[in-house]
Amino acid sequence: xxxxxxxxxxxxxxxxxxxxxxxxxxxxxxxxxxxxxxxxxxxxxxxxxxxxxxxxxxxxxxxxxxxxxxxxxxxxxxxxxxxxxxxxxxxxxxxxxxxxxxxxxxxxxxxxxxxxxxxxxxxxxxxxxxxxxxxxxxxxxxxxxxxxxxxxxxxxxxxxxxxxxxxxxxxxxxxxxxxxxxxx
Amino acid sequence: xxxxxxxxxxxxxxxxxxxxxxxxxxxxxxxxxxxxxxxxxxxxxxxxxxxxxxxxxxxxxxxxxxxxxxxxxxxxxxxxxxxxxxxxxxxxxxxxxxxxxxxxxxxxxxxxxxxxxxxxxxxxxxxxxxxxxxxxxxxxxxxxxxxxxxxxxxxxxxxxxxxxxxxxxxxxxxxxxxxxxxxxxxxxxxxxxxxxxxxxxxxxxxxxxxxxxxxxxxxxxxxxxxxxxxxxxxxxxxxxxxxxxxxxxxxxxxxxxxxxxxxxxxxxxxxxxxxxxxxxxxxxxxxxxxxxxxxxxxxxxxxxxxxxxxxxxxxxxxxxxxxxxxxxxxxxxxxxxxxxxxxxxxxxxxxxxxxxxxxx
Numbered sequence: 001x002x003x004x005x006x007x008x009x010x011x012x013x014x015x016x017x018x019x020x021x022x023x024x025x026x027x028x029x030x031x032x033x034x035x036x037x038x039x040x041x042x043x044x045x046x047x048x049x050x051x052x053x054x055x056x057x058x059x060x061x062x063x064x065x066x067x068x069x070x071x072x073x074x075x076x077x078x079x080x081x082x083x084x085x086x087x088x089x090x091x092x093x094x095x096x097x098x099x100x101x102x103x104x105x106x107x108x109x110x111x112x113x114x115x116x117x118x119x120x121x122x123x124x125x126x127x128x129x130x131x132x133x134x135x136x137x138x139x140x141x142x143x144x145x146x147x148x149x150x151x152x153x154x155x156x157x158x159x160x161x162x163x164x165x166x167x168x169x170x171x172x173x174x175x176x177x178x179x180x181x182x183x184x
Numbered sequence: 185x186x187x188x189x190x191x192x193x194x195x196x197x198x199x200x201x202x203x204x205x206x207x208x209x210x211x212x213x214x215x216x217x218x219x220x221x222x223x224x225x226x227x228x229x230x231x232x233x234x235x236x237x238x239x240x241x242x243x244x245x246x247x248x249x250x251x252x253x254x255x256x257x258x259x260x261x262x263x264x265x266x267x268x269x270x271x272x273x274x275x276x277x278x279x280x281x282x283x284x285x286x287x288x289x290x291x292x293x294x295x296x297x298x299x300x301x302x303x304x305x306x307x308x309x310x311x312x313x314x315x316x317x318x319x320x321x322x323x324x325x326x327x328x329x330x331x332x333x334x335x336x337x338x339x340x341x342x343x344x345x346x347x348x349x350x351x352x353x354x355x356x357x358x359x360x361x362x363x364x365x366x367x368x369x370x371x372x373x374x375x376x377x378x379x380x381x382x383x384x385x386x387x388x389x390x391x392x393x394x395x396x397x398x399x400x401x402x403x404x405x406x407x408x409x410x411x412x413x414x415x416x417x418x419x420x421x422x423x424x425x426x427x428x429x430x431x432x433x434x435x436x437x438x439x440x441x442x443x444x445x446x447x448x449x450x451x452x453x454x455x456x457x458x459x460x461x462x463x464x465x466x467x468x469x470x471x472x473x474x475x476x477x478x479x480x481x482x483x484x485x486x487x488x489x490x491x492x493x494x495x496x497x498x499x500x501x502x503x504x505x506x507x508x509x510x511x512x513x514x515x516x517x518x519x520x521x522x523x524x525x526x527x528x529x530x531x532x533x534x535x536x537x538x539x540x541x542x543x544x
Contacts, residue, residue, distance in 0.1 A: 020363065024190050027365045035190070035363035061455035062362050062448070065529045153190070 001031075001056045003141055004064050006081055008049035009073025009097070014128030017154070018071075019050035021166075022132060025142050025150030026054040036062045047076050054141065071135055073097050088183060092135050102181070109181040110138055117172045125162075126169035133173020144170075186367045193333040193359040196366050197263060197289055198223035200337040201235070205374040207258035208236040210249035212268060215301040216357040217291035220263045233374055243268040247275030247288075254284035255400040257380040257387025259341050263289035265357075266307050267298055269315065276350055277316025281402025283417075285344030285384075287337060288322070289353045291360040294525050302525020303357030305447060306499035311354045312476045312506075319414055321421050322352040323428065324475040326446040330364035338372075343428065345383055347420055354475060356498065358448040358527065424477050431479040432471045435461065439468025441541060442486050444507050445496040446472050448527075453496050455530035456537065465543065475503070480510035487511035492541055494518040496533055 005022070009015045016037060023035045031054050038049045051067075053059050070081045072093040078100065085091050087106045095101070095111045102109050112134035118127040136142060147170065151163050191199065198220050201209055211221045221239060229235035240246035246262045253260035264272065269290045279286060290311060294304035311324045323343050325336045333355060340351040381389060388398050404410040434454055436442060441460075443453040450471035460467035470486060472479050487493060492515050495504035504519040511517050518540040522528045528536075538544065 020190065023363060027188055027190055033190070033363075033365055036358070037361065059364075059451075060458070061452040061530050062358065063452055063527050063529055064455075065531060 001054075001141070003054045003069065003139065004067050005052045005054070005069045005071065005135075006049060006067045006084070007052065007071040007073075008047065008077030008081055011046055011048040013048070013073050014125070015048045015073065016050050018128040018132050019052045021129075021147075021150050021154045022135075022142075023052050023054075023150075024153045025147040028146040028149040028153070029142055031056055032059050034059045034062045047074065049077065049081075069135065069139065071131060072102075073131065075099050078102060090135075090138055092131065092138065092177070094131060105181070105184050108138070108179065108183055110134065110177050110179045112173055112177045114173065117169055117176060120172065121165055121169055123162075123165055126165050129166045129169035130173035130176070133170035134177035136170065137174040137177050186369060188365050188367050190363050191330060191366050192219055192361060192363050193327070193330040193355060194219035194291065194361070195223045196330045196333040197337060197353070198227065199366075199368070200334040201261060202227055202229040202233060203368065203371040204338045204341065205233065205259060205372040206235055206261055206337070206341070207374055208238070208249070208253045208260040209262065210236075210238050210240050210246040210253070210260065211262050211264065212240050212243050212246050214265045214268045216293055216303070216360050217263050217265050217289065219360070220289065220291075235374065243271035244275065247272035247279075250286045250288075251275055251279050251282070251284065254279060254286045255282070255388050257384030257389055259285075259375065261287040261289065261337070263291065265291050265293045266295050266304070266310075267293075269307065269310065273310070273316040275316075276322065277314075277318050277320060278402045279350045280316070280320035280322065280417075281318060282400050283348040283386075284350070284400065285341070285348055287340040287344060287351050287353065289355065292354065292356045294523060300525045301357070303361075303448065303527060304498050304523070304525065305356055305449065306502065306523070307354070308475065308497070308499060308502035311352050312478070312503075320417065321424075321476050322350045323347065323424060323477075324352045324354050326473060326475050327353060327355050327359055328447050328450050328471065330359070330362065330366050333359060334366050334368070338369075347424060348386070349420065349424075354447070356447050357525075428474060429477045429479050429482070430473040431482055432473060433482075434469040434471070435466075436468035436470060436486060438466055439486075440466040440491045441468070441537070442490050442493045443467065443469045443496055443533075443537075444472070444483065444493055444503070445469065446475060446503065449496050449498060452528060452530055453533060456533040459530055459534050460537065467537070472503075478506050478510070480506070483507060483510035484512060484514070487514040487517075490515055492516045492518060494520065494537060494540060496528070497521045498527065499523065
């Protein structure tokens, strides 16, 4: 099993921390993992992205060009990464940041209104966990118990009330994700 | 079961220093290795193990603090990135000349000059061939995983004290910045005064009655004395070459073509090797883990039976010179590199490999 994921959006959307929680959850499931933030000039333009590789074997190259899954939170990232999803792969996006919707016919595309989930929970910071929930529902590579452990490892104990809110956001994200287009 | 933590390569260096009983860290911030000192400051080891962590006023100062600490038999280290290491080179030469153990971490960025803050491997020459003046070598270890960053601190001190020689951990911005699973081994306490006397009987720890003074110096004005010392160093370097070479091989058993790469490049070449194997091309990889001593015998052995070798580096071509010396004309040795912080992809390496070998 090997899953190569790109998470891309604006700085401040929680892209890097979503990647970190995903990576930690994978470690809790005894998998190998590499978390690699964007290292190109694009990091200067306000966009943030991180590549997370999860595998049951030792991971070779942390530098990759095609992804099994793209999690896309703004238009710039859609323009850049839609074409880089492997055929048969998955694209998860938040429609509120998008003006041009994805068009690929050879991948599964689904959307999650994560702003709405965050508003319902009453904490804008859990936005990224609603997106993570959508991904976890679609891929089912990680068990929820390990995701909760990953959350606990990533969030300092003094913010333990946030763990519950984040968990709620993940669960709502799982419920709300909508498949908009499936592989033909 | 050992605890497994997600951490950056740079964080792994800092956590490993604390857990392996390091006595002192002296540094000056520079991208892309600033997390080393940031993590140490956050962990406050002076409250737990008693380790000293000090931000010096410059790299010149931090390397000379290392010189002083090492003279007293303490386990001391510093870290920096390329331009900062250039500033330290005088001190490193003195430490080598005084035969002192220490660990120096270089998380390379692109140069020359201030260059770029992005990853590079263009300080191979500086690390392996000297950097400072005089006939000396650092032992140079090349990590490729965050776990290596953790493990090589302890291994580095072991070698440094065994040979009374500076050890450099030559990492790059990718290995410093990426996060991976790191398994923490059981912690070691700092050495007691008695243990320091045992591990470093040469150290300046205060002269007891009945023992000659221990003198730490790199100065010797008499030509014959200096020459004897240089030959003693040569004997030490030969012993290191004989006993401490470390490398790993990937699919070389039946390989017809071999990549040679270290650090992050070795991992990218491993992926390139997989792509070529899927196409039925018998590629393999040798990754030097020690750069000094260099795995010359192993490369020579492979060169005698493969069609070609290719050195892949984030530079204009530095290690390739040592690969060619080791191959000694037994097979063609090619090179491909990227610079300026740009990083090759496995597909790019496959394409350059095919060009070099006239394969479709």
